[in-house]
Amino acid sequence: MARAWDVPGLVPDARFRDAAGRVILTRWREMMSYREGTLRGEDIEYLHAMRVSSRRLRAAMDAFADVFPPKSFRRHLKVVKSVTDTLGGARDLDVAVDHLSGLLPGLDDEDRPGVEGLVARYRVRRRGEDAHIQALFERLDEEDYARRFERWVCRHTGVDARGLDPRPPGGGS
Amino acid sequence: MAKPRPVAGVRPHKRVRPNARRILAVRIDEVWAYGDDVRDPGRVTELHDMRIAFKRLRYLLEIFDVAFAADLEPFIDEVKDLQDVLGDVHDCDVQVPLLEEHLAMLEVHGGVTDAGGGGDERPGIRTLIARRRAQREQTYAAFLTEWDRLQREGFRGRLEAALGIAPGA
Numbered sequence: 001m002a003r004a005w006d007v008p009g010l011v012p013d014a015r016f017r018d019a020a021g022r023v024i025l026t027r028w029r030e031m032m033s034y035r036e037g038t039l040r041g042e043d044i045e046y047l048h049a050m051r052v053s054s055r056r057l058r059a060a061m062d063a064f065a066d067v068f069p070p071k072s073f074r075r076h077l078k079v080v081k082s083v084t085d086t087l088g089g090a091r092d093l094d095v096a097v098d099h100l101s102g103l104l105p106g107l108d109d110e111d112r113p114g115v116e117g118l119v120a121r122y123r124v125r126r127r128g129e130d131a132h133i134q135a136l137f138e139r140l141d142e143e144d145y146a147r148r149f150e151r152w153v154c155r156h157t158g159v160d161a162r163g164l165d166p167r168p169p170g171g172g173s
Numbered sequence: 174m175a176k177p178r179p180v181a182g183v184r185p186h187k188r189v190r191p192n193a194r195r196i197l198a199v200r201i202d203e204v205w206a207y208g209d210d211v212r213d214p215g216r217v218t219e220l221h222d223m224r225i226a227f228k229r230l231r232y233l234l235e236i237f238d239v240a241f242a243a244d245l246e247p248f249i250d251e252v253k254d255l256q257d258v259l260g261d262v263h264d265c266d267v268q269v270p271l272l273e274e275h276l277a278m279l280e281v282h283g284g285v286t287d288a289g290g291g292g293d294e295r296p297g298i299r300t301l302i303a304r305r306r307a308q309r310e311q312t313y314a315a316f317l318t319e320w321d322r323l324q325r326e327g328f329r330g331r332l333e334a335a336l337g338i339a340p341g342a
Contacts, residue, residue: 010239016192017185023236059232063196066183100301107297114297117289118275 002049003169004056005030020064021159026166027057028149031083033168038087039137041130044094051087054080068156076149079140086136090129097122175222177229178203190337193237198338200230205329211320214313217266224259227252243335251328258316265309272302 007026010019031053037046058080065073100119107115140146150161180199183192204226210219231252238245276298279286284293323329333340 004235007239012190012240012242014189014240015185016183016187016189019189019240020185056232059229060236062177062229063233063236064185066180066192067185107300110293111297111300113289113292114279114294114299115301116297117286117294118298118301120288 002034002045002052004053005166005168008164008166016064017067017157018159020060020067021153021157022164023060024057024064024153024157025150025159025161025164027053027060028146028153029161029166030168031057032146035137038133044091044098047087047094047133048091051084051091054084054087058084068152072152076152079145079149082136086132090126090133093122093126093129097126175203175225189237189240193233193240194336194338197230197233197237197336198333200226200233201329201332201338204230208320208324212317214310220259220313220316221263221266224256224263227256227259231256241336245335248328248332248335251323255316255319255323258312258319261312262309262316265305265312269302269305269309272298272305276302 005026007022010022014022031050034046034050034053037043038050040046058077061073061077061080068076097119100115100122104112104115104119154160178199180196182195185192204223207219207223207226210216211223231249234245234249234252238249276295279295279298284295285291286294288294330340
């Protein structure tokens with residue numbers, strides 16, 4: 001599983017509001033860094049990493065909820081939750097196919113049709129999930145959501161994502 | 174899924190540590206509130222809710238780790254282990270009814286559908302159900318062993334001490 005990115009400038013005696021901006025924007029950028037790999041769909045680990053990051057982001061938002069006005073907070077949390085949920089459907093099927101395919105070599109002949117049938121069904125359903133993922137990202141793009149989210153966080157915490165510039169462990173891009 | 178309880182007295186203009194203590198005290202209490210219910214293996218909802226409570230606690234410990242002098246990593250590892258084993262229990266609780274539903278559908282079609290390549294698909298599904306049920310028993314027993322160990326070792330008290338939270342705050 002992908003490691004969480006370090007949060008730039010987070011110090012032990014930080015103000016709660018400042019820490020909120022740094023942690024949330026780092027987790028946001030971390031989550032979005034897996035977007036292209038998820039859309040390409042060549043490696044299921046990108047989707048997994050994006051989903052894990054979205055959970056970390058939600059946890060950070062919950063932790064610092066008191067920094068934000070309740071109404072706009074709920075709206076943004078709902079969007080992040082939609083990312084987790086949309087990716088979750090695909091991830092569950094990826095895991096199920098992987099698990100069941102791994103069982104196949106050790107099965108009795110009598111048990112094979114049932115498990116092969118289940119794998120085939122899950123594969124069909126998994127292809128359908130790609131359309132949901134594509135639609136989610138298109139909607140976020142149409143709404144210019146990334147810029148809006150980062151500006152919302154900046155407005156209430158004073159932390160600007162451009163100045164923060166979080167990077168993955170090891171400093172790559 | 175149980176919603177997290179609201180936390181009173183969080184002050185965004187103050188430093189992280191006192192606010193983190195308030196939040197973590199409530200989230201620790203939420204986990205331990207399920208302590209009695211989860212001794213019954215049939216309390217599926219409570220076992221799931223405890224997993225979510227453990228998950229919230231783990232993420233918060235990771236987020237607020239920087240604000241505390243104590244090394245929280247061993248506590249985070251323990252919480253993650255409990256979250257994982259409860260996750261395995263939950264997977265079985267979700268999978269068994271889905272497989273039973275699938276089996277019921279197969280019964281309607283005489284066990285044969287296009288997806289199964291012409292053979293009777295029911296034996297394989299029955300095998301998967303039996304495996305998942307056995308796995309549920311094993312993972313629940315593993316959970317209970319770990320949960321009892323945490324109680325014996327005074328995990329909650331040690332965690333609260335490391336965070337500077339008054340016991341039962």
